[in-house]
Amino acid sequence: MKRNTRIWVAFSVLAACLAWLAPPVMLRAADDDHESAAAIETAADGHDEAEHHDAAHDDAAHADADHGHAVGNTNPLSIDLDLAMFTLIMFVVLFIVLKKFAWGPICEALDERERGIADNIASAQQMNADAKALLSQYDEKIAKAHDEVRLLLEEARRDAEHTQQGILAKANEEADSMRKRAVADIETAKVQALKEVSERGAAMAVDLAGRIIQAEVKPDDHVRLIEAALAEVPGPAPSQN
């Protein structure tokens, strides 16, 4: 849409220029026609055509002379020393001024920028290398930490197993000793009980016998009898405690 508008504007400007330039050109064309018509007329009038030609030629020559003055040297290879001098001064002055105020600072700035870029690249590479080194260092550390953790776990497991076995052994031992004590207690109790039973049996027997024989037996005899009787009873096993 916009482009179309632009094209139309350009086209109408061109058309306006043509319209503006056309009338004089058409006028000149009319003049030319008139002139040739006049020429024909003069020829028809019997005037010398050569004369007319001469006149035209003279006119052209005159115009040439006019132009010659205005146009000047038309040799394309001519050297105007004024222009050459001026150009030399211009070039030298431009060179000196621009070298001092433009090319020098610009080239310096370019060099500095290039150096800056090179430095940046170098430092970036350095940083990259550093980062890689750091990364491998950390990788190593992590691997080491993994190993350590594994070792720790193993140790812990071993410890646990060890502790477990210790506890089990101790428990077994304790249980064993408890059982043994219990057995010994039972033994003691049994001996006690047997002793008591035998004592009580003896007493009952003595009582019974005493009641049977009443006074026939004196307390001294009593004791003697009992001891005799006890001697016959098998003694209790010595206590293991």
Place this chain on the structure above:
Amino acid sequence: MADAAHTIGHVKDSTYFEVPNLFGAASESGHGAGPQPLRVDLPQPFQLDKPILGVSSDPNAVFEPFDLRLTKFMVVELVAGILMCVIFIRLAQKMRQSQSPKGRFWNMFEAMVMFVRNDIARSAIGKADGDKFVPFLLTMFFFILFCNLMGMLPWSGTPTAALGTTGVLALSTFAVVVGSASAKMGFGGFLRSQVPHMDLPGPMGFFLKPMIFVLEIGGMLIKHFVLSVRLLANMFAGHLVLAVILGFCIQVSGMLWFGVVPASILGAVALSLLELLVAFIQAYIFAFLSALFIGLAIHPH
């Protein structure tokens, strides 16, 4: 014939500017029927009555009279020089301030400066020696470029379409070539380096080496002369073709006009675009060849 001279006269230097004269009357000595351009003559405060060199009577002399007159091309060169100073000193300030100028305009010039330094000076002369010649090559490149581009402005002129300008530029390249090589190996060393090393048997070398020396010196002079003519011919011919094509507009009359004028305007536009390209290419070629000559002179083998 008069028309050819006229057309060339528009491309060549003059002592006046021609500006549009929109409402002026058709002049008698003009080339067309339309309004003639207004002629603005330059003031001549220095012009001598009698030229120091040359004769003013010969209209097509190779050496135009040296009489300190001001011409259009001088004004155009001055404008180009002032533009260069304004643009590049500003660019230098910007680069000193912030290291990297902002904006398309400044970056464009910075890119061109970088191009001249890296792809002309350093690639043709070498990095170590090349940087010494960067200011010279930059001045050369941008002066030619600005003069070429000034020629693309309406009512202006192309100073590089005069041998006076291009000759001086080629001469300064020649001076830098001889000067830098002499500074490096002495003037004698420079002359000796013009003869390539050859394994010639004694007597043959005795005869051949002077001849080769003459050839080489001649070749060096010629290539610097060609440097100036190349630029001159390109700019002169380009603008002459533009003038001729636009000249068709005023050559035709009658109904033919409506066919010829649009065609010649379009042709002139297309050729102007080509001229823009040529302006850059010729500046590049001149600067690159200058760098090449310098490089060849200071690294002879």
